[in-house]
Amino acid sequence: xxxITVRVNGLxxxxxxxxxxxxxxxxxxxxxxxxxxxxxDTSQCGACVVTINGKTVKxxxxxxxxxxxxxxxxxxxxxxxxNMHPMQEAFREHHGLQCGFCTPGMVxxxxxxxxxxxxxxxxxxxHGLEGNICRCTGYQNIIDAVKTGAKAMRG
Amino acid sequence: MSxxxxxxxxxxxxxxxEDFRFLTGKGQYIDDVNLENQAYAMVLRSPEAHADIKSIDxxxxxxxDGVLLVVTGEDWKAAGYGTIPTxxxxxxxxxxxxxxxxxxxxxxxxxxxxxxxxxxLVVAESLDxxxxxxxxxxxxxxxxxxxxxxxxxxxxxxxxxxxDIPNNICLDFELGDEEAQKKAFxxxxxxxxLELVNNRVTATPIEPRGAVADYDAETGKFTLWxxxxxxxxxxxxxxxxxxxxxxxNLHHIAPDVGGGFGGKNxxxxxxxxxxxxxxxxxxxxxxxxxxxxxxxSDTHGRDQVSTVQLALDxxxxxxxxxxxxxxxxxxxCGTVGPFTPTGGSSRTQGGPFRFDAIYYTAIAPxxxxxxxxxxRGAGRPEGSYQMDRIIDYAAAKLGMDPIELRRKNxxxxxxxxxxxxxxxxxxxxxxxxxxxxxxEISDRAGFAKRKEASEAKGLKRGFGVCMYxxxxxxxPKEEAKVVFRDDGKVELSVGTAxxxxxxxxxxxxxxxxxxxxxxxxxxFHQSDTDATDIGGGHGGSRGLEVGGSAVTQxxxxxxxxxxxxxxxxxxxxxxxxxxxxxxxxVPGTNHTMTISDAIDSQNDPDSxxxxxxxxxxxxxxxxxxxxxxxxxxxxxxxxxxxxxxGTIKVxxxxxxxxxxTIVNKMLADGQVxxxxxxxxxxxxxxxxxxxxxGQLVTGSLMDYALPRADDMPRMVIDYYExxxxxKNLLGVKGAGEAGCVGAPPAIVNAxxxxxxxxxxxxxxxxxxxxxxxxAIQDAKAxx
Numbered sequence: 001x002x003x004i005t006v007r008v009n010g011l012x013x014x015x016x017x018x019x020x021x022x023x024x025x026x027x028x029x030x031x032x033x034x035x036x037x038x039x040x041d042t043s044q045c046g047a048c049v050v051t052i053n054g055k056t057v058k059x060x061x062x063x064x065x066x067x068x069x070x071x072x073x074x075x076x077x078x079x080x081x082x083n084m085h086p087m088q089e090a091f092r093e094h095h096g097l098q099c100g101f102c103t104p105g106m107v108x109x110x111x112x113x114x115x116x117x118x119x120x121x122x123x124x125x126x127h128g129l130e131g132n133i134c135r136c137t138g139y140q141n142i143i144d145a146v147k148t149g150a151k152a153m154r155g
Numbered sequence: 156m157s158x159x160x161x162x163x164x165x166x167x168x169x170x171x172x173e174d175f176r177f178l179t180g181k182g183q184y185i186d187d188v189n190l191e192n193q194a195y196a197m198v199l200r201s202p203e204a205h206a207d208i209k210s211i212d213x214x215x216x217x218x219x220d221g222v223l224l225v226v227t228g229e230d231w232k233a234a235g236y237g238t239i240p241t242x243x244x245x246x247x248x249x250x251x252x253x254x255x256x257x258x259x260x261x262x263x264x265x266x267x268x269x270x271x272x273x274x275x276l277v278v279a280e281s282l283d284x285x286x287x288x289x290x291x292x293x294x295x296x297x298x299x300x301x302x303x304x305x306x307x308x309x310x311x312x313x314x315x316x317x318x319d320i321p322n323n324i325c326l327d328f329e330l331g332d333e334e335a336q337k338k339a340f341x342x343x344x345x346x347x348x349l350e351l352v353n354n355r356v357t358a359t360p361i362e363p364r365g366a367v368a369d370y371d372a373e374t375g376k377f378t379l380w381x382x383x384x385x386x387x388x389x390x391x392x393x394x395x396x397x398x399x400x401x402x403x404n405l406h407h408i409a410p411d412v413g414g415g416f417g418g419k420n421x422x423x424x425x426x427x428x429x430x431x432x433x434x435x436x437x438x439x440x441x442x443x444x445x446x447x448x449x450x451x452s453d454t455h456g457r458d459q460v461s462t463v464q465l466a467l468d469x470x471x472x473x474x475x476x477x478x479x480x481x482x483x484x485x486x487x488c489g490t491v492g493p494f495t496p497t498g499g500s501s502r503t504q505g506g507p508f509r510f511d512a513i514y515y516t517a518i519a520p521x522x523x524x525x526x527x528x529x530x531r532g533a534g535r536p537e538g539s540y541q542m543d544r545i546i547d548y549a550a551a552k553l554g555m556d557p558i559e560l561r562r563k564n565x566x567x568x569x570x571x572x573x574x575x576x577x578x579x580x581x582x583x584x585x586x587x588x589x590x591x592x593x594x595e596i597s598d599r600a601g602f603a604k605r606k607e608a609s610e611a612k613g614l615k616r617g618f619g620v621c622m623y624x625x626x627x628x629x630x631p632k633e634e635a636k637v638v639f640r641d642d643g644k645v646e647l648s649v650g651t652a653x654x655x656x657x658x659x660x661x662x663x664x665x666x667x668x669x670x671x672x673x674x675x676x677x678x679f680h681q682s683d684t685d686a687t688d689i690g691g692g693h694g695g696s697r698g699l700e701v702g703g704s705a706v707t708q709x710x711x712x713x714x715x716x717x718x719x720x721x722x723x724x725x726x727x728x729x730x731x732x733x734x735x736x737x738x739x740x741v742p743g744t745n746h747t748m749t750i751s752d753a754i755d756s757q758n759d760p761d762s763x764x765x766x767x768x769x770x771x772x773x774x775x776x777x778x779x780x781x782x783x784x785x786x787x788x789x790x791x792x793x794x795x796x797x798x799x800x801g802t803i804k805v806x807x808x809x810x811x812x813x814x815x816t817i818v819n820k821m822l823a824d825g826q827v828x829x830x831x832x833x834x835x836x837x838x839x840x841x842x843x844x845x846x847x848x849g850q851l852v853t854g855s856l857m858d859y860a861l862p863r864a865d866d867m868p869r870m871v872i873d874y875y876e877x878x879x880x881x882k883n884l885l886g887v888k889g890a891g892e893a894g895c896v897g898a899p900p901a902i903v904n905a906x907x908x909x910x911x912x913x914x915x916x917x918x919x920x921x922x923x924x925x926x927x928x929x930a931i932q933d934a935k936a937x938x
Binding site: 012018019030033034035036037038039040041042044045047074075077078080081084087088091092095096098099100101102103104107117123125126127129130132133134135136137139140141142143 | 446447832
């Protein structure tokens, strides 16, 4: 098996991966970072979104070896319960999550949207979240959370 | 951190406790449960809608490196396991004979009856080995004729799904007075008839189903971690009825569950199969469905074809209502499947409107499709759709105003309490006030101007409204147990099942508010057969109504015991002690004792009166609801339709709900908005489609459309709070399902309003651009 070297949430690791190991499997089972979720097998739902070199990708539709040499960001790298990222805070404040399963992917996408466009408006947020499905909230509270999170990120 | 809650916990939008876990990737869902030395399982599913299994050859699969076990129907027969029973609340035909319940085994025995039915279970060292093994199992099928549509299934000569069930009919049903209905129809000036399809949909929680099974050969006990919403009842079925191991030998636990909406309520085959496998190989076994399998094997919902008839006078007065429904059951009886199109869809017929008489009748046939079981609302969305669509259709046909027609026929407050023609106990509410408030907040006054603006863009704008009547359901009993631990933490265990609804927060909010303790000290437990003796789990919007009442009841008993402890300390009668905001005190004296003092004293025999034992404040009670509550409300919706393309934009949405007391508005809003999104999905895009040979056409999220962020309008949610019910301790009326009860008719009514100038007065859901465009073209062609 070939080995890959990646930085996950800033920590460099080298591990052997199988030819058909998905990045989501690598993150969940090799790195034991189970905040990245798998909700579909057609890269539709977005529960598995992580960042590779600052760009969002659906890790269930990416082979682990494709990430060789890359910086990978997951929900665990964003903030913990005592010190949440402003976007995580905003999701809690606005009740932007219910079951929580889509949430890590949703938050990763939201942070990336704002990083790329700090002044993003409601239409931009709605469009930007098209690749992330939430079955619980009806999205309104998510959109409001992203607006608040964006404001906090702008400082 | 400290969080104290006032007013007995009622009325505060406490932010959620569970969010810290979910937002930081620390939630523990079923796929995060891993046991040492676990094996993996995958299911070989039937590619045939209806076929005899001539033979299964698993020898090549078993020879593959890493494959540990293959389970087939032959193994199941040899083991002598029982079938999965239905617990449908309606069990008799109209003529008094028993419902037809075919044997539902966890794995196909001799014949398959729907695409996706489990045919074999493969257990291996890895998922890759499972996948390879699935390819190597050879099943020889002998295809049989199949039928997927319920209206075809009941015809003479239709393919027989079960040899001994004529016309594939599992059950028929009636409710109401047919003679009175016929009389009302004779007396009425007009009878309007509409044929409706309530489309087949599926819950589609984003977390697929899964389970991990463990078996302890020394004790003979099983443990099952299961993404399920109904831990206690399903434990009983799996352990007692199917595996026959005794329910005391199955510890059933749900970890965090990633959404359910009813789709994770029932007893499924795969968890049973892996329990068997775990005992066979004496190792833990893990199984997780993928999304394609979810579409094939998660129970589906709705799927009713109905004829609705409304009899009314020329002045618009409603006289009678008749609904005839054929509701698809799939190939087997779901856990409560046969109840949905029969009893479940009958009770709210007629909505919050006055009628002389109502009659409801249903036929529930089997088809060669995945079984149906409750999906959010289970029968009430169907009833609401029938009622509010026939009103708008009648208004269009008779040249009346659908808003005025509703206003004229709403049950006035002075009629309450009343028994509805369907037997519902409507104790309180104010339907006209709810309706007027809905119209008021939806800015009807500004509609004309917005319509003009749409017209200028070549778009058609429409307004639709729905006045829904709901009823709650699910298990009537619930347990709430409180244990005060020595480390200062308070364990609260409730037998309900939250899959995102926020019980961890709202039940802690109630307990903290009642007792005056710090909410942050409360540890919440649910969905564990060891945590509570009984548990009604999820279903029928029962959480707050029954679980919240149980928490309240247990809190009150804790306070009563605390009063005795305080009375003992102050040497007064317990009836002289009062409790307020976390303190016991004797009025007219300076005697006070905090609840923490009382809790600290509960283990010290010297601090207790003779009739109390140490640990006396650790209390569990069971609350039992007498009669279900009646949530109700108004939905209003504005849409913009492009007549050239048939695309619909839902442009505004307003709701006024009567859920009685609102305990946590933020969570109630969340339930309503999520329900509206599911109702919008059903109205505009979601549709489970089988082709004529019984193959599932909509087998992925690329074929089955779910609403996304840019499909949703901004929703305004308001409440009518002046009618708390006396049916439970909190005055609440269940909130969980109402959103998807009201949304489909409101949206379809709005689209039909937009298209009325073309003569389009009805389109069956989902209102895809193609269907809308065709409806316009057809209407134009008819002139």
